[in-house]
Amino acid sequence: MAKKRDQHSEEPSVPDREVYELHPLGDAAVLIRLGDMIDRRTNERVNAIMAKLAQDPIPGMIECVPAYTSVTVHYDPIRVHKLHTRAVQPSGSLYDSVCAMLEERMASIGPAAQAASRIVEIPVLYGGEQGPDLQYVADYHGLSVEEVVQLHSGGDYLVYMIGFAPGFPYMGGLPPRLATPRRATPRTTIPAGSVGIGGAQTGVYSLATPGGWHIIGRTPLALFRPDGTPPSYLAAGDSVKFRSISEEEYDQLAQEVLA
Amino acid sequence: MSLYVHRPGLLTTIQDRGRYGMQQYGIPVSGAMDASAPRIANALAGNNEEEAVLEVTLQGPEVSFEHGMLIAIAGGDLMPAINGMPVPMYRPVYVAQGARLTFRGCREGCRSYVAVAGGLDVPVVLGSRSTYLRAAIGGVEGRALKAGDRVGIRNGGCTLPGSSAYRLEQILALAASMAGQPFASVDWFAPPLADYRRKVIRIVPGTHYRYLTEESRNRLVRQPFAVAPQSDRMGYRLSAEELSLQAPLELLSEAVVNGTIQLPQDGQPIILLADRQTTGGYPRIAQVATADLPVMAQYKPGDRFGFQLVSHEEAERLLIDHEQDWIRLRMAISLKMKEWGR
Missing domain, CATH: 2.40.100.10 (Cyclophilin-like)
Structure with a gap:
């Protein structure tokens, strides 16, 4: 991507933008690997590839799944095979054909293809019944409860990917001062909407599931929306701000969600 | 028209070919565990291969048919029976109104698939009827079947008038009623596509x-x-x-x-x-x-x-062969149904 082909381009050559590797993931998917570090730059590249393939999918493509440092392209080998048999010079494996088609797309991804990042606000009622571990997190770091809330809601978060459960965001950007080792014993059930800290990560449980993160609050918003288009409130590449809300506002928003 | 569930069995869910296009939002594909058996069962019931079927696990349910219809069972052999009489798998079967389908035990495999003419009718959620239990979506209210459920059938459980499946259904219905039996089937069968004995x-x-x-x-x-x-x-x-x-x-x-x-x-x-x-x-x-x-x-x-x-190439070749076997089988089924429905 952003491979410097045009000699007249004003864009300075940035070697790391060009590097990617293709790996098979079984016989029906290709993984495009962009690196092995979590950073915003890589995330932008991931988003640019997602945008490119949404707009110009390769034949036989089923869907793409973004992750921290990769995009996986799921394809239907049978559809690729049909193209293959129609081709003038069928040669090599189906995987090779898929890679060739992907390389073509990758070569034409410019910086302009980057999707603009959305900024999404998530209202959170911190502490109390909704955030049973807020006091623990504060004590662990020698902070007051108010300081934890201020730090957490003051952070700029980025959604790197959605996974683990429908609508569950893997987010970066937790202030390092709030990083807290996971609970020794996971809770058997954590209500949907719970906002937690697990190690250096923060996230929002999109479904009621077991989990080992420290729960510091809850949002009345539904992150998984089976009737929605898309069905996830957040998407990879979103910027997230948490906003501390009162019990009254929580109740009001919760009622609006139900309505 | 519908299926009525008397006993749900261990884990009976509704599945189709899966929920695609939503993985970037964390939504699993789901769909039939054995993708090959429902294709055959659907073809034998006169359906498209995409129609939703019952996925029956180890201990089967007891279901009855609220009117006579064409069905087919494929996949694992859980010893299906209708009104207590063994019913053949991998064949189109006409079941009479009120007949009860049970499964007597696990002879081979783990999952059996029951297709009914028309296909099971549950709401399409995010592009699929497949049940995904953890997020409670698809199927009947996002859960496994339970006693008392009534599962609707598309097109009222009817084969398309004028189609060969329709004529086959008429012939088998007549055969069942003349013999006073709760079901009737044909003297041919479609072989499984997968080699289930493979270890x-x-x-x-x-x-x-x-x-x-x-x-x-x-x-x-x-x-x-x-x-x-x-x-x-x-x-x-x-x-x-x-x-x-x-x-x-x-x-x-x-x-x-x-x-x-x-x-x-x-x-x-x-x-x-x-x-x-x-x-x-x-x-x-x-x-x-x-x-x-x-x-x-x-x-x-x-x-x-x-x-x-x-090798990767070998895996691709196996898949292409499997698909070609399927295309041949689908044609053979369609020819047999035409022959019988004449």
């Missing part, structure tokens, strides 16, 4: 295969693995002598696929299947060849099997 699952190396110790690479293809009791639609846990990596790998979560073989720290591999999460962070030591997934899906807890490493 060797073909795999291709995964992203982290090369990090396995040499001993573990040998073990992977030489020792038998058993399907552990905690296995489910999300994945099969295997038990055998543990496999290990040369050094622990710290990985970031990324996409996984149907048949990804992960190796968690305890050294016991997990094969991800229909209800797998969309992403995972464990080392991926191998991938099951897509063509062998239907065979895998019919293994039950306690079953033992081995792995055979094949």
Whole structure:
């Protein structure tokens, strides 16, 4: 991507933008690997590839799944095979054909293809019944409860990917001062909407599931929306701000969600 | 018109070919564990291969048909019976109004698929009728069937008037009523596409295969693995002598696929299947060849099997062969139905 082909381009050559590797993931998917570090730059590249393939999918493509440092392209080998048999010079494996088609797309991804990042606000009622571990997190770091809330809601978060459960965001950007080792014993059930800290990560449980993160609050918003288009409130590449809300506002928003 | 559930069985869900296009939002694909059997069952019931079917697991349900209709059963042999009389699999079967389908036990395999003419009618959620229990979507209210459920059937459970399936249904209905039997079938059958007796699952190396110790690479293809009791639609846990990596790998979560073989720290591999999460962070030591997934899906807890490493090209070839077998079988079924429906 952003491979410097045009000699007249004003864009300075940035070697790391060009590097990617293709790996098979079984016989029906290709993984495009962009690196092995979590950073915003890589995330932008991931988003640019997602945008490119949404707009110009390769034949036989089923869907793409973004992750921290990769995009996986799921394809239907049978559809690729049909193209293959129609081709003038069928040669090599189906995987090779898929890679060739992907390389073509990758070569034409410019910086302009980057999707603009959305900024999404998530209202959170911190502490109390909704955030049973807020006091623990504060004590662990020698902070007051108010300081934890201020730090957490003051952070700029980025959604790197959605996974683990429908609508569950893997987010970066937790202030390092709030990083807290996971609970020794996971809770058997954590209500949907719970906002937690697990190690250096923060996230929002999109479904009621077991989990080992420290729960510091809850949002009345539904992150998984089976009737929605898309069905996830957040998407990879979103910027997230948490906003501390009162019990009254929580109740009001919760009622609006139900309505 | 509908199916009425008297007893739900161990785990009976509604599945179709899966929920695609939503994995980037964390929504699993789901769909029938054995993707090959529902295609055949649907074809034999006069349906498109995409129609939703019942996926019956180990201990089957007891269901009755609220009017006479054409059905077909394929996949694992759970000894299906209608009003207590054994009913053949892999054939179109006309069942009379009020007849009761039961399953008497597990003779071979783990999952049986019941297609009914028209296809099961539950709401399409995010592009699919497949049940995904963890998020409670698809199927009947996002859950397994329970006693008292009434499952609707598309087109009122009717074959398309004028189609060969329609004429076949008429003939079999007449045959059943003349013989005073609760069902009637044909004297031919469609063979399974998958070789369910296969005890060797073909795999291709995964992203982290090369990090396995040499001993573990040998073990992977030489020792038998058993399907552990905690296995489910999300994945099969295997038990055998543990496999290990040369050094622990710290990985970031990324996409996984149907048949990804992960190796968690305890050294016991997990094969991800229909209800797998969309992403995972464990080392991926191998991938099951897509063509062998239907065979895998019919293994039950306690079953033992081995792995055979094949090249990527070989896995592709197996899949293409499988598809060509299917196209031939579909044509043969269609010809037989025409012949019978004349």
